[in-house]
Amino acid sequence: MALRPITIVAFVTGAAVAVGASTMQRVVGVGVPAAVAQREARPTGSAVKAAVVAMDDERIRLAQIELRPAAPGTVAKRLAVPGTIVPDAGRVAHVSVKLSGTVAELRKIIGDDVVKDEVLAVLESREVADAKSEYLAARLSNELQQDLTARDKSLWEGRAVPEQQYIKSRNAAAQTAMRFGIARQKLLALGVRDDEIAALPQAPDASLRSQNVRAPISGRVAERKVELGTAVGRDNLETELFVIVDLARVWVDLSVSSADLPMVKEGQPVSISTRGLSENSTARIVFVSPLLDKDTRTARVVAAIENADGRWRPGSFVTAAIAIEERAAPVVAPFSAIQTVEGHKAVFVRTKDGFEKRNVVLGQRDGQSVEIISGLAAGETLAVSNTFSLKAELSKPGAED
Template sequence: MTRKRSVLALAVLASLAVGAALPSLFRAIKVGIAPNQQSQAIEPAPAEGEVRLSPAQIETSKISVKAVGPGDISRQLMAPAAITPDPDKIARVAAKVAGVVEELRKRLGDAVTRGETIAIIDSREVAEAKSEYLAALANFDLQNVLFQREKGLYEKKITAEQLFLKAKAAFMAAKVKLDLARQKLAALDMTEQEIAALPSQPIADLRRKEILAPISGRVIKRLVSIGQPVGGEGQSKELYIISDLSIVEAEIAVPAADLGLLREGQEVRIQNAEGRTFDGKITYVPATISQETRTGPVLARFLNPDFSLRPGSLIEAEISLKQARVKIKVPRSAVMMIDGKANVFVRTADGFAKREVELGRGDDNSVEVVSGLKPGEEVAVSNVFLLKAELGKQNIPEE
């Protein structure tokens, strides 16, 4: 009986010892045998300000990134403007002779080439000047022949010196008359080619005066009609106005307060009705302003090779003002205001991390980062609001 009690007591003591050792044994098995399974089951929470996204999630969300670095910050000034012809490319075609318009060969809007005949004037004044020149030319040719003959005879001692000198004086007088007749034709706007062609010209054409285009361009005004008297006292002298529209000007109404910021050579951008943009430069900044509108008419010049900028069009001009070079420039779309402070989202190996930055100068599209970023770091520049929203979800306390 005593032996049975001793065995029972030993069994109870063994059971208690095994029960006390089981928890330690289970912990050892959990830690020592399956540590990898434990780490996979319990993933550490994201750090504060971190948004974890896989490359696939970033691509699906269309979040683009850009490396930051130095750049230029510039201010833009918007002002209304009107397209005008370049005054250096405008020609007023006038009739320098009195007569009647016989032909008008160009209509409004027609293209013309320099030296092309664009009108013909029937002029008695021109006929008289041409006749005078032809007579002077014939007399000069005659006196030249006589002079050369007398000169030859005098050199051979066949004729007297008096006859030679008389022939020489007549020749010189004929030359003076010819030069005066030629100058008169030149004053009537006849070219050397036209004057040289006069001896072979038909008599019926002596009254005709061809009007030539002084420049290449387009007819923007036709000021007379066929049969209209021109060139006389009290009569119109201008026939056409031609403009070369391959270069145009924009007259920009800039407020008086901004005139001091403008300089000749500054870049200007305009847009026509079709949405095309054109780049030009300021050519004139006024020293005075209009008392009525309190603006100054600033002029800028633009190339217009296909004539899509039409004089008279009202447009909006964008003037680039002072530029400043900064060490780090980011797009404005990259900056998010979080808790009243400027932040950007920097690309990391696991996604993005919010970072507070200090901003400096800026323009309409970009802003300077004074501190908080280093050159070469990549930041989110599109759909950044998605990162801000995701970060806000993480900050919501759990119940």
């Protein structure tokens, strides 16, 4: 039992010697082990200073660093499927002729922009000349007969002529009016417009054989199938003159497997991306086919996408990410703003002196955006492009003071 106090004293004494040795090494300048030096040199608590890259507005402009504020947004779970850009079926027009004739004038070529009702070509046709002549004759005959009938009615009311003469005149007026209406409808069927028909009585005789071919929609001439002097019309001749396509809005043709089809609904947003374009565009599903392809067991899904700038060309292959589950996120930032610094995900927040490196915790990624769970507040401005240069600047000696 007398040995226990001696053992305890020895242990305490040894600890004191160890502490004293460490203190003695610092006092006399003897080297301290590296791990101990690093542990003692590391600042703690409020002594830690933020990592800041000093940079003024001019240097930011020269470095081509884009700034953008973090903001609330939505993130979605998406189903990725391949797709193809195709023209909107409701925005394609095949311009055909309704009569036989010869191409006398061509006013548009491939690639020209056209507006609705603009004249594309002029045809010369005996058929349209006969129809216009028949209309003018029927119009004149109807006007004369209507005048005679009005006169006979006045005479009959004054008892100057018998009622039978007035009835006969009234029947003749009804027949001429019917022939006049039939002649007008024939011209409309041949493609002559109402305003052109109204102008026929004052038109020169040479224009009677001419027929204007007009654009049914606004768009761009994608095909022109005739040349000057080409005979067109019936009897196995070419009837289609132009194809006009309006690409202000296009379709994305998708094939979705039967297993994924229950998650796809009309009205869902779709993120469209392709090689060569840095930014995605948003489309919206307008049609989900109720039928499956018997060979591939996939269904056709169509999404509509605005294309005013013409970036989406029909025939292009794209990747479509269908949003099947969306939720709100307090802070969303472009994924290009994220860098890995010393094993941690970080962003560079704009300050009055430059950029502050801020460690962040990432949540769900949605295409080119990512949810920020912590480390960044909505409204803070951060660098979203060329952030690697900031990371390199931070690693230089003296960047963290």
